[in-house]
Amino acid sequence: MIAAVVQPPALLSVIRSSNPTPLSLLFLTRAASHRSYGLSAVPHNAGGRHDEDCHNSPLVRAVDRCRSPSSLPALRALHSTLHHHPLLLSHPAVQIKLIRALAACGDPHGARRLFDASPAKKTVFFNIIIRSYVDHGLHLHALSFFVDGTLRHQLKADNYTFPCVLKACAASNHLCGGIQIHGAVTKLCLDSDLFVGNTLIAVYARCGRFSDASQMFDEMPKRDVVSWNAMIAGYAKHGQFERALDLCKEMVAQQNPTPDSGTLASILPAMSRTEIANVELMRKLFDEMSNKNIVSWNAMIAIYANNSMPREAVDLFSKMEIAGIEPDAVTLASILPACGDSSAFTLGRRIHQLIEMKRMRPNLVLENALMDMYANCGCLKTAREIFDSMNWKDVVSWNSIISAYGMHGHGLDAIAFFDQMVKSGIKPDSIAFLSIISACSHAGLVNQGKHYFNLMTEHYHLSPTIEHYACMVDLLARSGNLNEAYDFIIEMPIKPNERVWGALLNACRIYSNMEIGLNAADHLFKLVPEQSGYYVLLSNIYARAGRWEEVMVVREMMINKGIKKLPGCSKVELWNDVHTFYIGDRIHPRSKEIYEKLDVLMVRLKELGYVTETETALHDVEEEDKEGHLLVHSEKLAVAFMLINTSPETPIRITMNLRMCLDCHQAMKLISSITQREITIKDTNRFHHFVCGVCSCGDYW
DNA sequence: TTAGGGTTAG
Numbered sequence: 001m002i003a004a005v006v007q008p009p010a011l012l013s014v015i016r017s018s019n020p021t022p023l024s025l026l027f028l029t030r031a032a033s034h035r036s037y038g039l040s041a042v043p044h045n046a047g048g049r050h051d052e053d054c055h056n057s058p059l060v061r062a063v064d065r066c067r068s069p070s071s072l073p074a075l076r077a078l079h080s081t082l083h084h085h086p087l088l089l090s091h092p093a094v095q096i097k098l099i100r101a102l103a104a105c106g107d108p109h110g111a112r113r114l115f116d117a118s119p120a121k122k123t124v125f126f127n128i129i130i131r132s133y134v135d136h137g138l139h140l141h142a143l144s145f146f147v148d149g150t151l152r153h154q155l156k157a158d159n160y161t162f163p164c165v166l167k168a169c170a171a172s173n174h175l176c177g178g179i180q181i182h183g184a185v186t187k188l189c190l191d192s193d194l195f196v197g198n199t200l201i202a203v204y205a206r207c208g209r210f211s212d213a214s215q216m217f218d219e220m221p222k223r224d225v226v227s228w229n230a231m232i233a234g235y236a237k238h239g240q241f242e243r244a245l246d247l248c249k250e251m252v253a254q255q256n257p258t259p260d261s262g263t264l265a266s267i268l269p270a271m272s273r274t275e276i277a278n279v280e281l282m283r284k285l286f287d288e289m290s291n292k293n294i295v296s297w298n299a300m301i302a303i304y305a306n307n308s309m310p311r312e313a314v315d316l317f318s319k320m321e322i323a324g325i326e327p328d329a330v331t332l333a334s335i336l337p338a339c340g341d342s343s344a345f346t347l348g349r350r351i352h353q354l355i356e357m358k359r360m361r362p363n364l365v366l367e368n369a370l371m372d373m374y375a376n377c378g379c380l381k382t383a384r385e386i387f388d389s390m391n392w393k394d395v396v397s398w399n400s401i402i403s404a405y406g407m408h409g410h411g412l413d414a415i416a417f418f419d420q421m422v423k424s425g426i427k428p429d430s431i432a433f434l435s436i437i438s439a440c441s442h443a444g445l446v447n448q449g450k451h452y453f454n455l456m457t458e459h460y461h462l463s464p465t466i467e468h469y470a471c472m473v474d475l476l477a478r479s480g481n482l483n484e485a486y487d488f489i490i491e492m493p494i495k496p497n498e499r500v501w502g503a504l505l506n507a508c509r510i511y512s513n514m515e516i517g518l519n520a521a522d523h524l525f526k527l528v529p530e531q532s533g534y535y536v537l538l539s540n541i542y543a544r545a546g547r548w549e550e551v552m553v554v555r556e557m558m559i560n561k562g563i564k565k566l567p568g569c570s571k572v573e574l575w576n577d578v579h580t581f582y583i584g585d586r587i588h589p590r591s592k593e594i595y596e597k598l599d600v601l602m603v604r605l606k607e608l609g610y611v612t613e614t615e616t617a618l619h620d621v622e623e624e625d626k627e628g629h630l631l632v633h634s635e636k637l638a639v640a641f642m643l644i645n646t647s648p649e650t651p652i653r654i655t656m657n658l659r660m661c662l663d664c665h666q667a668m669k670l671i672s673s674i675t676q677r678e679i680t681i682k683d684t685n686r687f688h689h690f691v692c693g694v695c696s697c698g699d700y701w
Numbered sequence: 702t703t704a705g706g707g708t709t710a711g
Contacts, residue, residue, distance in 0.1 A: 039702085065702095127702080131702075159702075160702050161702090162703095162704065163703045166703080167703070194703075195702055197703085198704065199702090199703050199704085200703095201703090201704085202703075202705095204705095224703090226703055226704045226705090228704085229703095229704040229705065229706080230703080230704045231704090232704085232705090233705060260704095261705075261706085262704050262705045262706095263705080264706085265705035265706045266705050266706090268705080268706065294706085295705065295706050297705050297706090298707075299705080299708045301706090301707095326706095329707070330706055331707080332707080332708080333707035333708055334707095336706095336707090336708080337707095337708070337709090343708075363707095364708080365707055365708045366707080366710040367709075368707095368709065369707075369708045369709090370708090371709090372708070372709065372710090390705080390711095396708085396709045398707080399708095400707040400708075400709045401709095401711095402709090402710095403709065406710090407711095412705060429709095431709055431710055432710095433710095434709095434710045435709075435711090438710060438711070467711065469711095470711075471711075474711095482710040496705065499711070558702090561707090684711095
């Protein structure tokens with residue numbers, strides 16, 4: 001019998017609310033502890049009526065509405081209030097609601113305590129708690145609880161229990177546990193269950209046991225898209241990219257089942273630096289997907305970002321926003337590197353605001369991505385602010401700040417960060433060494449670079465990768481030690497690649513070393529015969545030596561092979577728009593003003609002693625117009641454009657697709673001096689930060 | 702109930 005108690009209107013609205021706030025629920029529980037609301041009127045032995053009362057109780061209904069971590073304080077208050085109603089609290093229906101709510105509010109341990117205290121232990125309780133452990137990444141808790149439940153409490157695991165415990169095995173790579181559970185599954189004849197079968201595939205595939213996974217897959221009475229995705233994910237995770245792709249293509253060809261968001265996410269590891277045709281295939285799957293969700297959007301954005309297609313990633317992100325899909329932390333962490341790579345600073349900054357607004361910090365991955373975005377957009381100071389404000393830092397955070405200082409030319413700071421990282425107890429990994437050696441290389445710190453290379457191999461016992469070797473060659477060669485660099489290559493235990501020889505050839509251009517340069521070029525033309533940049537480097541070496549006949553020979557080689565020189569291109573952001581300039585470009589709507597500004601600047605520059613550096617460019621016919629005049633390089637056009645469009649205190653940020661030439665570098669130093677502007681240029685190698693006539697690279701690049 | 706998505710170099 002429930003007494004007809006008149007509810008105060010405010011309290012009624014709280015109880016009826018479908019989305020209780022912690023505050024409103026606390027109010028309810030405090031009020032409930034002072035009034036009966038019919039709860040004390042629950043008859044002690046009302047049988048079926050008692051059940052009905054349990055479900056109708058406002059307190060129990062309020063428990064039911066606690067579904068997210070923000071409701072946890074309110075839920076705990078409700079729970080303590082229920083202790084005043086022992087009959088209600090001991091009812092299995094109320095207990096299951098409490099356990100379910102605690103699990104949903106992110107308190108698996110609380111749910112477990114309730115289970116332990118409960119005399120009526122049922123499989124359904126068991127399943128909820130295991131799932132809660134798995135959802136919170138507490139895989140070992142899930143497994144030990146499973147063992148405890150089945151052995152000590154004689155609980156019967158069912159077709160709902162096994163997928164969860166097997167998921168715990170798959171996620172923790174616990175193959176032995178998976179095999180034992182498979183035995184139990186077989187005894188109970190549950191291996192023909194679709195959900196159980198799918199998780200068994202996941203266990204075997206994730207642990208690299210492909211024959212067992214395939215056997216499960218082949219022998220299943222019924223398969224669905226999850227079965228296929230589990231196989232694909234296993235191959236992709238273990239580097240068997242072709243097999244993952246073949247399986248995906250087979251599914252597409254059969255048209256059954258239809259690939260879904262999970263397929264895209266499963267194949268993602270196989271989509272890193274893949275062929276463009278594969279990226280296009282994934283985009284086709286994505287476009288045809290009828291039930292796109294946040295996972296499919298995130299996976300497609302990540303596919304673009306991992307394949308050096310940052311513009312496409314940014315475009316897709318815009319489409320996602322237009323479609324009204326709210327980005328989550330994973331989306332933002334995927335799009336931030338794309339912002340950094342494409343210098344989409346305006347978007348990057350907006351994402352930062354979004355993160356702060358949605359209170360998504362602290363989030364280690366997100367903060368690392370944010371720091372990297374700022375560094376890659378030229379804002380070292382903001383990157384540093386993010387780094388300093390982080391509560392918790394991992395090796396990725398340290399690597400990011402080391403590489404940020406390194407690519408901005410602050411080698412000694414990068415070294416200080418590296419040493420600080422080691423002192424803080426974080427073990428440097430392979431990328432940490434790559435970052436620090438690269439930082440030393442940019443700053444000309446040869447001995448320090450060698451020290452870190454030795455430290456990596458001798459103290460940390462890390463095997464250098466081809467990237468480390470390329471970095472060392474760059475360090476040695478660019479500092480003028482060309483013979484040492486050459487010997488280093490010859491003694492390398494792995495076959496030198498394009499990057500290794502490329503670093504040497506570039507240094508040979510700087511130091512006009514014809515002999516070693518020709519040797520490097522010879523290797524490069526065999527390795528990458530279509531790459532225009534190396535022909536240009538060789539031609540520059542000949543031009544510097546005044547060997548014009550050979551310059552023409554190289555040019556003819558390029559013409560015969562149909563190799564086109566990559567036209568220099570610079571991008572700048574102005575009021576949310578990206579403006580692109582090409583060498584000698586006259587197509588920009590404000591071209592006339594840009595050239596007029598440049599003319600004025602050149603007069604001032606020449607007064608300061610600037611002489612156009614024509615030594616290498618003079619005979620570069622592709623850089624001349626019809627009248628034989630040298631075409632203006634794109635970065636000069638970009639800087640003139642920004643000078644006429646922005647206020648004197650606005651810093652100028654330019655991103656280029658080639659390395660900066662000596663002439664433009666000299667011009668930028670002087671322009672920064674006469675206009676009192678900060679100019680930051682990101683070329684394909686590093687950042688140049690020009691302030692008051694001085695560049696952060698110290699003219700060493 | 703099952704699969705599956707994020708950060709660091711060059």
